[in-house]
Amino acid sequence: MITPTQTLWNPRTMSELMETLKDFGAMPYRILAGGTDLLLELKRRPQPGLAVVNLGQLRDERFGQVGLDDGAVWIGAGVTAANLCHNEWIAKRWPVLCEAAMNLASTQIRMVATVGGNLVTGSPSGDLICALVAMGAVCRLTSTWQVHETPINEFYLGPRITSLSQGEILYGVVLPMGTGYATMYSRFVKVGTRRAMECSVVSVAMHVEFDEHNRISRCGLALGAVAPTVIDAREAADMLVGKQIGEINAELMNGVVAAAVGRARPISDLRASAWYRTQVLGNVVRGLMEEMVDKYSRR
Ligand SMILES: Cc1cc2nc3c(=O)[nH]c(=O)nc-3n(C[C@H](O)[C@H](O)[C@H](O)COP(=O)(O)OP(=O)(O)OC[C@H]3O[C@@H](n4cnc5c(N)ncnc54)[C@H](O)[C@@H]3O)c2cc1C
Numbered sequence: 358m359i360t361p362t363q364t365l366w367n368p369r370t371m372s373e374l375m376e377t378l379k380d381f382g383a384m385p386y387r388i389l390a391g392g393t394d395l396l397l398e399l400k401r402r403p404q405p406g407l408a409v410v411n412l413g414q415l416r417d418e419r420f421g422q423v424g425l426d427d428g429a430v431w432i433g434a435g436v437t438a439a440n441l442c443h444n445e446w447i448a449k450r451w452p453v454l455c456e457a458a459m460n461l462a463s464t465q466i467r468m469v470a471t472v473g474g475n476l477v478t479g480s481p482s483g484d485l486i487c488a489l490v491a492m493g494a495v496c497r498l499t500s501t502w503q504v505h506e507t508p509i510n511e512f513y514l515g516p517r518i519t520s521l522s523q524g525e526i527l528y529g530v531v532l533p534m535g536t537g538y539a540t541m542y543s544r545f546v547k548v549g550t551r552r553a554m555e556c557s558v559v560s561v562a563m564h565v566e567f568d569e570h571n572r573i574s575r576c577g578l579a580l581g582a583v584a585p586t587v588i589d590a591r592e593a594a595d596m597l598v599g600k601q602i603g604e605i606n607a608e609l610m611n612g613v614v615a616a617a618v619g620r621a622r623p624i625s626d627l628r629a630s631a632w633y634r635t636q637v638l639g640n641v642v643r644g645l646m647e648e649m650v651d652k653y654s655r656r
Pocket residue numbers: 387388389390391392393394395396397434435460461462463466469470471472473474475476477478482483484485521525526527528554555556
């Protein structure tokens with residue numbers, strides 16, 4: 358039951374959470390996970406009396422868990438960046454996500470910052486978003502009326518705007534396993550004006566899987582901080598699919614770099630100029646391909 362004076366809600370089960378959100382109807386509210394984005398936002402723009410629904414006391418195994426989901430990998434929205442850094446399974450299967458989590462803020466922030474918070478904030482420099490776009494993650498949204506899935510690159514309708522509706526939460530993300538792979542190259546690179554506690558000037562996530570014939574069977578490339586939202590550089594990534602390592606020559610790399618840079622719409626701000634961002638983006642994408650070729654041609 359919603360009372361007009363109550364502003365903090367602490368649902369303990371998923372059904373209690375869903376009922377609470379349903380009872381709000383069209384009334385404004387905000388969801389609080391780790392609070393590392395939301396509390397700063399509310400400090401900047403206080404909204405007295407705003408209902409805040411705290412997920413900190415939610416006891417739902419799936420929400421806070423990394424596990425299997427019908428042959429895919431499941432990451433609950435309540436999983437923290439620190440959980441991802443220490444998950445051996447993710448480290449082995451999706452190193453790009455581990456690297457992104459390790460690059461997020463500081464140890465203290467990683468302890469509370471959640472996957473759900475990073476994704477729903479929708480910052481163009483969101484580190485976990487960048488990795489999850491390269492991995493082709495699918496967002497699972499839930500409410501009292503439905504559970505549905507949407508590919509992560511369709512989750513964003515604009516800068517910091519998601520397709521979440523009133524009464525709906527991000528429950529977690531599903532990572533399709535694909536058809537299997539023999540080897541992989543999976544990296545996240547973040548360039549900032551200093552090493553820690555800094556939003557990126559440019560970030561790039563690349564996840565490449567090779568089949569048993571050393572041919573690229575799957576490739577994801579995501580670009581952060583160079584447009585209003587994280588970009589899925591699909592055209593650039595597709596140029597590598599089907600290629601063997603020996604076929605990735607300078608001409609192909611130039612094409613991939615041009616396709617990636619062509620997708621960027623960087624701005625000039627306090628951290629860097631648009632020109633600098635474009636140069637760095639091209640260098641990072643090329644550097645990743647060179648590292649991949651170097652690593653696998655010596656095998
Ligand atoms: C000093 C500092 C450094 C930072 N450095 C980085 C960095 O290097 N890289 C980076 O990517 N980010 C960085 N951040 C941003 C932040 O830490 C991350 O975005 C973090 O993952 C947010 O998660 P949270 O759990 O704290 O979210 P919250 O602050 O609790 O919530 C963020 C938003 O998501 C919504 N929300 C949360 N969970 C759900 C859910 N399950 N369903 C629906 N809506 C939900 C909230 O309503 C809110 O709008 C930094 C923040 C600070 C303060």
